Amino acid sequence: xxxxxxxxxxxxxxxxxxxxxxxxxxxxxxxxxxxxxxxxxxxxxxxxxxxxxxxxxxxxxxxxxxxxxxxxxxxxxxxxxxxxxxxxxxxxxxxxxxxxxxxxxxxxxxxxxxxxxxxxxxxxxxxxxxxxxxxxxxxxxxxxxxxxxxxxxxxxxxxxxxxxxxxxxxxxxxxxxxxxxxxxxxxxxxxxxxxxxxxxxxxxxxxxxxxxxxxxxxxxxxxxxxxxxxxxxxxxxxxxxxxxxxxxxxxxxxxxxxxxxxxxxxxxxxxxxxxxxxxxxxxxxxxxxxxxxxxxxxxxxxxxxxxxxxxxxxxxxxxxxx
Amino acid sequence: xxxxxxxxxxxxxxxxxxxxxxxxxxxxxxxxxxxxxxxxxxxxxxxxxxxxxxxxxxxxxxxxxxxxxxxxxxxxxxxxxxxxxxxxxxxxxxxxxxxxxxxxxxxxxxxxxxxxxxxxxxxxxxxxxxxxxxxxxxxxxxxxxxxxxxxxxxxxxxxxxxxxxxxxxxxxxxxxxxxxxxxx
Numbered sequence: 001x002x003x004x005x006x007x008x009x010x011x012x013x014x015x016x017x018x019x020x021x022x023x024x025x026x027x028x029x030x031x032x033x034x035x036x037x038x039x040x041x042x043x044x045x046x047x048x049x050x051x052x053x054x055x056x057x058x059x060x061x062x063x064x065x066x067x068x069x070x071x072x073x074x075x076x077x078x079x080x081x082x083x084x085x086x087x088x089x090x091x092x093x094x095x096x097x098x099x100x101x102x103x104x105x106x107x108x109x110x111x112x113x114x115x116x117x118x119x120x121x122x123x124x125x126x127x128x129x130x131x132x133x134x135x136x137x138x139x140x141x142x143x144x145x146x147x148x149x150x151x152x153x154x155x156x157x158x159x160x161x162x163x164x165x166x167x168x169x170x171x172x173x174x175x176x177x178x179x180x181x182x183x184x185x186x187x188x189x190x191x192x193x194x195x196x197x198x199x200x201x202x203x204x205x206x207x208x209x210x211x212x213x214x215x216x217x218x219x220x221x222x223x224x225x226x227x228x229x230x231x232x233x234x235x236x237x238x239x240x241x242x243x244x245x246x247x248x249x250x251x252x253x254x255x256x257x258x259x260x261x262x263x264x265x266x267x268x269x270x271x272x273x274x275x276x277x278x279x280x281x282x283x284x285x286x287x288x289x290x291x292x293x294x295x296x297x298x299x300x301x302x303x304x305x306x307x308x309x310x311x312x313x314x315x316x317x318x319x320x321x322x
Numbered sequence: 323x324x325x326x327x328x329x330x331x332x333x334x335x336x337x338x339x340x341x342x343x344x345x346x347x348x349x350x351x352x353x354x355x356x357x358x359x360x361x362x363x364x365x366x367x368x369x370x371x372x373x374x375x376x377x378x379x380x381x382x383x384x385x386x387x388x389x390x391x392x393x394x395x396x397x398x399x400x401x402x403x404x405x406x407x408x409x410x411x412x413x414x415x416x417x418x419x420x421x422x423x424x425x426x427x428x429x430x431x432x433x434x435x436x437x438x439x440x441x442x443x444x445x446x447x448x449x450x451x452x453x454x455x456x457x458x459x460x461x462x463x464x465x466x467x468x469x470x471x472x473x474x475x476x477x478x479x480x481x482x483x484x485x486x487x488x489x490x491x492x493x494x495x496x497x498x499x500x501x502x503x504x505x506x
Contacts, residue, residue: 245452245453245454248453261402293351302352302457303352305454
């Protein structure tokens with residue numbers, strides 16, 4: 001899989017961002033032409049004024065007489081400005097309509113809820129047993145218009161995956177949405193684009209655009225419940241996670257842990273990132289479980305102060321959650 | 323130096339001193355010191371026979387009581403841990419009201435923290451193994467704010483969610499009393 005244009009507005013990896021880029025180029029060209037013309041007229045004007053001053057036009061009382069060439073020039077200039085503005089308005093209208101049109105043809109609906117400081121992702125389906133809940137990671141099928149409903153649980157966040165689409169705010173108490181039609185298979189990075197508190201910088205999102213069969217395979221895998229722990233260490237971790245602090249906030253499908261305050265951990269170890277900021281690895285998992293408050297000070301996950309044997313067990317169990 | 327200059331200098335000095343007094347309470351992202359937990363079964367008893375001297379206040383109380391970040395964290399924990407399921411927004415339901423003046427097990431912050439950690443008869447579960455000591459104290463700080471105990475500059479002027487109750491800055495301060503002294 002390619003990670004080109006991992007996080008770039010020129011990635012052109014979705015219909016929406018292509019439309020934005022086309023619009024950007026049109027605006028750039030029209031405005032550049034206007035700018036060059038204005039500067040040219042300014043220079044011409046200065047030169048002309050010098051010539052006119054030498055000819056003593058004012059003293060001879062001829063300053064009110066209009067110059068036919070100048071009059072024609074001004075009318076033409078007005079026409080150019082008018083045409084340019086109309087062109088910009090039409091281009092903007094067309095891009096806006098085409099995006100609204102894509103929203104009307106959604107094939108997949110995902111609800112993304114912003115929290116301090118992580119993304120709660122839920123794949124909506126008419127059939128409840130087909131719903132998938134994950135965190136900080138979006139999987140999208142290529143070529144399918146996906147409507148992402150955006151909500152916030154606390155403060156204003158902003159959903160921004162530069163390679164795929166523009167920004168859209170997540171506002172508490174109000175539902176917003178954005179439609180994305182990915183066009184290139186790849187991995188893209190998104191970020192919260194509205195300052196939302198101490199750990200705003202550590203609120204990233206990975207978007208994995210898959211081929212349709214890969215996406216369906218991923219969805220089927222996500223629907224599975226967590227495997228039963230097989231080793232004694234993982235079993236000890238399972239017992240800790242499901243009966244102690246962890247289960248007060250986290251859910252793991254197929255276990256008694258079913259709280260919705262924190263991210264769903266059912267397939268934690270299969271995700272690319274941990275805590276919306278770090279690559280998923282055993283070391284990072286140890287660090288995060290041992291002391292989240294020194295990695296992301298202020299995060300809602302408390303430093304529990306696990307005993308070393310509990311820490312080993314919990315991490316061993318979390319690593320089985322593929 | 324003119325008297326006017328001296329006066330402005332004095333004013334500046336006073337203003338600088340006043341600024342030094344603008345000392346917001348410290349926000350700590352984890353319990354201090356770490357790992358200070360009361361072993362199960364040996365936490366201080368919070369009910370004592372009438373007439374005896376109340377126990378001294380737990381030293382941790384000053385880290386949380388009247389502390390704006392702690393009250394605010396407690397407020398979000400209150401909804402996340404579904405305290406409202408029994409206590410509603412403080413008015414009580416299946417569980418007792420938290421915004422009135424009556425405290426069956428004491429209304430001091432350490433007593434409330436003990437009630438949360440240990441659980442109480444007739445339905446209050448023990449949160450000792452579900453929440454950290456830090457979180458329990460934050461919750462206790464918020465619970466105390468429901469009956470207007472902290473000063474008004476420490477509490478939130480708006481609730482996290484839409485609510486029909488008045489903002490906490492307008493909550494009247496109830497006199498804390500235990501059940502046997504409260505009017506039945």
